[in-house]
Amino acid sequence: MTTTDPRENILRRLRRHPLGTLCMAAILIFMSACGSGGGGTEAPSAQTGDFPTVNPDGGPPAGNPDGTAPIPAEANLEDVTAPDRIVGDGTPESCSAEAFIDAVARGGTIVFDCGPDPVTITLPEPARVFNDADPDIVIDGGGLVSLSGGGLTRLLYMNTCDEDQVWTTDHCQNQDHPRLTVQNLTFVNGNATAETEYDGGGAIWVRGGRFKAVNCRFFNNVCADEGPDVGGGAIRVFSQYEGLPVYIVNCTFGGAEGYGNLGSNGGAISSIGVSWTLINSLFSYNSAVGYGANPAQSGTPGGGSGGAIYNDGNTMTLTVLGSRIAYNDVNAHGSAIFFVSNDHTGDIVIDDSSITDNIGGSWYPVYDGISMHSDTPITVSDSVIENNS
Template sequence: MKSRQIAKLLVPVIAVCAVVFGLGPAASAAEACDPPAPMPVPASGTVVGDGSAQSCTAGALASAVARGGHVTFACGGAAVTIPVTTTISVTRTTVIDGGGTVTLAGGGANRILQVPNGTSLSVRNLRFVKGAAAQSANRDIGAGGAIAGGYKSHVEVVSSSFENNTAGLGGGAVYVGTGSSLSIVGSTFQGNSSWYGGAVYSLLSQLEVIDSTFTGNSTTTGGGMGEGGAIGTDGASMIAAGGRGGEIRVCGSTFTGNTGHGSGGGVYLWAYVPDRIIVERDAFKGNAIKPNDSGSVGLGGGARLSIGPTQYAASGGSVTVDGTSVVSNSGGDGGGLYVDCLPSCTITNSTFYGNSATAFGGAIMGDGHHDDNDTFAENEAGDHGGALWGNKIEISNSVFAGNAAHNPWGQAMACGATATGSHVVQWLTSGRDRSTPCVAQAIAADPLLGPPAANGGSTLTMMPAANSPVLNAGAGCEPVDQRGAARSVSRCDVGAVQRGALAPASPTQAG
């Protein structure tokens, strides 16, 4: 059972004990992102180098990798850069551990590591810079500037960094092909670029991204593409009749200042039924989506999350967003998120602040999503729906404050249409949130929210004041808030954060 499931089961017990013993609302068990099981380290191994920096060459590394097993380095202790002028092929199961001191540099001329079909590679504590895959429609040639995995490969990236890698087709830093698995844990990606998925491109493969950081990655436009400033996916599993589907999971990660064209300034996560997309405890800040040359206005400044049909199935799968902050992103439609909810889409315990769309949906654009315990504040749209734009939306236990749409009629300042749902606080009498109520029985009041701040947990939240009307205004809330703090058993606050609840300690605070 996942730690998040266990934590949710424990919440009622923790809260009841707190009330019985007079302790007030208690903190829930700290919710960490469950990393995938690491690749076992092979018993056999090879050391690159004899203790001197000069002995650590690309040739020595290639010889060690050819043997497979556990590859480590003895380069004298100081940081060392190894120029890799010819792509190194990994033909056996291999774990390469750079010990935090080794940089592999492609010089902007060639890919650094190639993982053939069916092969497994783990890179740990390594730095990859200026790897380059050529401009080619052939993925074997044009995808994965630093690392490219073939059909049914397994690629694992742990505590590593990727800077200024490029690919002509997709995955400026890392690419994996059909039927593969890619896991990324505790790693950083900065300044990588490609045509699709500026840093990472995963094709019909399982993807897990845990506790990682993506900054300033980008896509180029051309041929109607440019999706996914940091990450671009095309399916989570091989499409086949009776398939169970796969999973794309991004947890505890930060996306800042990434730029895409067409869809998904931060990430473009596209899958097929019955795949699952899970985005939890992430932070999207200052990402942007721009039009591409096919005429797309730019969908989803922070992210586009979509599951499409196949010839085998037209429904199924799910999109889940939980415990996430979406702040100051921009796009054409859906400044924060653009969602395609062919399956179910659930957005819970999340904060949307200061996002902007030139057309519709400052925070979110898309039909059919269910929003529970969310906060929408100071989002803007150039046309309609300062916060939300779409049909068949359900909203509960959520708050809207200071959202605006700049159409000449003063319409749809917060929401494009009245949704179903209840227990919503919306500042209907303000100059920005006036006009269309987001639900029929919205509570018209200033929610008195604080600015986005580090209130505990791993993402920014907007703490309501002690006299805020959102306090105790909810019912049937999520068992924990955005920070992972337990909500009251009997009464709960609307919005993403529960005032007075103790948040679990967090090692870092994402933007």
């Protein structure tokens, strides 16, 4: 897991520190002037590769700019022309954390009126979905709203099997509601490291019902940094209704140096027994920072698999369409994707996608960068999978 340039190694490790972005900015300035050996060598770019430039609010835009995969109707944006709740009355100050948390608790279609400029709402605690509220919850940021955990808290929590959120069926692990959609939003600085019972999911934790994310960005979200069965620096999902997939459409996880998400496993997303369909999305600079794999090797805490994506469980599918997975890193297995179907019934489909330049890992029986059982069916078409180490 070493790089040829020691400066790159320093920068990669700094991303894992809460102040890493600020530290990198200072080090990049210093390196630009001095070089690693005092010879004036140019510092590594803050955006290695041909990723898009940042938006005016300071972050890479949503989605893979080269993604052209068709989007199924059920995976598309939800209609918000007749919202049930409006957070704010036209000014940034009116878009308070309290107003947002209350709107989520009440459910329905939620939009924001915070003025014409980008705004960040910093939450003191997660917004929680109540299972007996509106069965459909749509949260649309209009491309202007960032939800921040301030480096202290997770941002969104939905759990059909949590009595505190009200049980609505006698089969909480397999019910069709709530149906949560997040769209046109940025999730930044979420932190679930203090969570014990519902661990993982630095930005979003979901169990039950249905979940999808469309046109969203996930920056600098973190969860527990060690352990074999914890993960999802940005998103952690369990128990989707009837095994239907989670849709991630035109979303960015990381996107540039200093913006990546991290967790013990699944730097970007993690799940157990859940299917995913990833469409026209970008996963880059995310890290699986645990070590010792799963099950944990003797003397280790376990973890470190799935630089971008961690899938574990039984029957499940992973479908990657029009997406790019690059510059993610691990300490154990699957620098890009870790996919283990315990009963050997899962399968992977990759089409019109690029999986390149992911760092570290081992156990690649078919494609480097993807750790899976050798008998896992995998279909790859019109895609590039290379230079993963």
